[in-house]
Amino acid sequence: MTEMGRILVILGVALVVIGGIVILLGRAGLALGRLPGDFLYRGKNTTFYFPLASCIVISVVLSIVLFLMGRMKR
Numbered sequence: 001m002t003e004m005g006r007i008l009v010i011l012g013v014a015l016v017v018i019g020g021i022v023i024l025l026g027r028a029g030l031a032l033g034r035l036p037g038d039f040l041y042r043g044k045n046t047t048f049y050f051p052l053a054s055c056i057v058i059s060v061v062l063s064i065v066l067f068l069m070g071r072m073k074r
Helices: 002-027 052-073
Strands: 038-042 047-051
Touching: 038 052, 047 052
Parallel strands: none
Antiparallel strands: 038 047
8 A cells, every 4th residue: 555655646746747847838938739730610609629739749758758767767
C-alpha cells in the first residue's frame, strides 16, 4: 500500500508541473488548442470543437519524453 501512495503522490506532482507548464506556454503565446487543424464548427444552437492538431502535437511530445525517460532508466 505504501508503493501505491508513493505512485499517487508522484503522479499528483507531475500533474501540477504539467499544469504549470501549460499555463506558462499559454501566456507565452503558444496557441495550443487553436492550431491549424483544430476543427471548430458553430451552428445556430451547437458548437463542436475537435483539437486534432493539438492532440497530435501533445502525443509526439509525450512520446519523446517517455522514450527519453525509458532510455535513462536502463
